[in-house]
Amino acid sequence: MSNGDRPANAAGVGEQKSGVDESGGKESEDGNKLPLGADALDPTALSILEAATQRFLHYGYSKTTMAEIARDCSMSTGNLYRYFPSKMDIAEAFVKTLLDDHVTTLRATIADGALPAEVRLRALLQETFRLNYNRFHDRPKAFQLSSELLSERRHIAVEWERIEEGLVAEILVDGVKAGVFEIDDVAAFANAVKSMVFRFTTPAIFLDDEFQALSADLDAVIDVILRAIATRD
Amino acid sequence: MSNGDRPANAAGVGEQKSGVDESGGKESEDGNKLPLGADALDPTALSILEAATQRFLHYGYSKTTMAEIARDCSMSTGNLYRYFPSKMDIAEAFVKTLLDDHVTTLRATIADGALPAEVRLRALLQETFRLNYNRFHDRPKAFQLSSELLSERRHIAVEWERIEEGLVAEILVDGVKAGVFEIDDVAAFANAVKSMVFRFTTPAIFLDDEFQALSADLDAVIDVILRAIATRD
DNA sequence: CGCCTGAACGCATAATGATTTGTTCAGTTG
DNA sequence: CAACTGAACAAATCATTATGCGTTCAGGCG
Numbered sequence: 001m002s003n004g005d006r007p008a009n010a011a012g013v014g015e016q017k018s019g020v021d022e023s024g025g026k027e028s029e030d031g032n033k034l035p036l037g038a039d040a041l042d043p044t045a046l047s048i049l050e051a052a053t054q055r056f057l058h059y060g061y062s063k064t065t066m067a068e069i070a071r072d073c074s075m076s077t078g079n080l081y082r083y084f085p086s087k088m089d090i091a092e093a094f095v096k097t098l099l100d101d102h103v104t105t106l107r108a109t110i111a112d113g114a115l116p117a118e119v120r121l122r123a124l125l126q127e128t129f130r131l132n133y134n135r136f137h138d139r140p141k142a143f144q145l146s147s148e149l150l151s152e153r154r155h156i157a158v159e160w161e162r163i164e165e166g167l168v169a170e171i172l173v174d175g176v177k178a179g180v181f182e183i184d185d186v187a188a189f190a191n192a193v194k195s196m197v198f199r200f201t202t203p204a205i206f207l208d209d210e211f212q213a214l215s216a217d218l219d220a221v222i223d224v225i226l227r228a229i230a231t232r233d
Numbered sequence: 234m235s236n237g238d239r240p241a242n243a244a245g246v247g248e249q250k251s252g253v254d255e256s257g258g259k260e261s262e263d264g265n266k267l268p269l270g271a272d273a274l275d276p277t278a279l280s281i282l283e284a285a286t287q288r289f290l291h292y293g294y295s296k297t298t299m300a301e302i303a304r305d306c307s308m309s310t311g312n313l314y315r316y317f318p319s320k321m322d323i324a325e326a327f328v329k330t331l332l333d334d335h336v337t338t339l340r341a342t343i344a345d346g347a348l349p350a351e352v353r354l355r356a357l358l359q360e361t362f363r364l365n366y367n368r369f370h371d372r373p374k375a376f377q378l379s380s381e382l383l384s385e386r387r388h389i390a391v392e393w394e395r396i397e398e399g400l401v402a403e404i405l406v407d408g409v410k411a412g413v414f415e416i417d418d419v420a421a422f423a424n425a426v427k428s429m430v431f432r433f434t435t436p437a438i439f440l441d442d443e444f445q446a447l448s449a450d451l452d453a454v455i456d457v458i459l460r461a462i463a464t465r466d
Numbered sequence: 467c468g469c470c471t472g473a474a475c476g477c478a479t480a481a482t483g484a485t486t487t488g489t490t491c492a493g494t495t496g
Numbered sequence: 497c498a499a500c501t502g503a504a505c506a507a508a509t510c511a512t513t514a515t516g517c518g519t520t521c522a523g524g525c526g
Binding site for chain 1: 486487488489490491
Binding site: 188189191192195196198199200202217218220221223224225227228229232 | 421422424425428429431432433435450451453454456457458460461462465
């Protein structure tokens with residue numbers, strides 16, 4: 001218990017190691033447009049994350065050893081622990097950048113506020129599906145790692161869902177303001193939407209299904225949703 | 234290859250053993266109100282199924298041995314194979330009676346045609362959820378066995394889904410006839426409903442969730458569905 | 467000849483031991 | 497003193513052996 005020396009803000013992933021408590025943790029008051037992971041990282045920590053990312057993508061989490069990451073960075077294994085509390089925390093940083101990219105893409109998808117709310121909502125939900133599908137199909141290693149991590153560190157999944165639900169709610173509010181949607185409780189409805197498109201955000205299922213068929217099914221669901229909230233004249 | 238002797242209709246589960254082909258198999262032209270499994274079973278086969286059922290429920294599939302089942306029935310292991318082609322086929326018969334019970338319960342739930350179609354649809358979907366939830370929570374061994382079998386013998390799952398979708402479509406048609414629903418393509422809409430309630434029929438997910446919270450979420454989804462198809466005046 | 471037995475076969479699962487790997491920390495370096 | 501090393505330890509993982517189990521089939525019985 002002698003070395004209390006850590007670089008300023010060591011990896012920003014200071015959660016409990018294996019406990020089960022759910023203390024809120026940092027709230028990050030700085031608006032929700034900033035990236036949620038990998039920001040303000042020490043250069044050394046960044047190089048570790050980069051090396052780990054390459055190996056994770058090629059060989060997967062379990063086949064990547066701390067010794068290999070250390071060798072890639074020309075440092076000792078012990079030194080890795082000055083920047084990340086554990087191997088799992090490196091994976092967490094990796095997954096956070098993945099999710100961060102997703103959110104960025106989704107924001108770009110719905111950026112054009114001039115488009116009708118129905119169009120933007122459909123685009124958002126289809127793009128969410130497409131991102132999940134591609135992550136699952138084209139980068140299986142990344143997918144496996146993220147789903148394992150998200151099931152073990154639930155708070156990340158919860159936060160991510162909260163953000164996605166916020167995007168949906170954003171469009172819903174726009175639609176209500178524009179007079180094309182009629183919704184009592186936007187937050188509750190956004191939650192219902194999450195349930196309804198669950199099938200298209202749970203890759204464990206669409207193993208052998210075709211993208212086209214699922215996308216068409218999703219369109220049918222969106223049709224129902226839009227019909228339910230369309231203003232009646 | 235000398236013994237071509239089998240009791241008439243040996244277990245009615247004559248599918249291929251481990252091939253991958255998907256030939257239609259028997260069509261069962263006799264209406265869909267009859268039980269789909271465990272009918273017309275030899276008394277001996279029935280006693281085997283009964284003994285196996287008890288052990289499956291108590292100890293699960295893998296911890297139940299053919300030797301035990303044979304001992305329970307006071308016969309040799311070899312003789313079991315005169316009534317069921319394999320252990321998995323005994324499990325199939327077991328699962329079919331489970332699903333059969335489900336369908337019977339669901340039919341009873343929506344039997345009262347005098348009730349409004351909205352009420353019957355909600356009852357059907359909530360009851361479907363409740364049955365899945367209970368099977369998952371109160372009889373974990375039965376649940377595990379059925380999900381493993383349904384993923385291996387897909388045609389059973391497919392047929393079961395077809396029946397459930399048929400029940401939904403039945404109510405939808407009634408609602409349209411009564412003038413309370415407005416639906417273009419009933420079959421397509423029933424399929425969309427299946428997607429939307431997917432979350433509530435996929436027990437792998439509601440591991441730690443509460444029944445009440447999920448049931449409330451399902452109610453919200455049903456509200457959206459009903460709002461989408463309500464006739465407008 | 468129809469119905470059934472139980473020993474025998476080969477595969478899957480479990481148990482055992484050997485090796486690797488995540489993590490720690492006393493100590494080195496500059 | 498901050499940055500880092502590398503040997504040491506416990507726990508996980510892997511290869512290998514041993515055991516159990518589903519399945520078959522040549523034969524017995526009534």
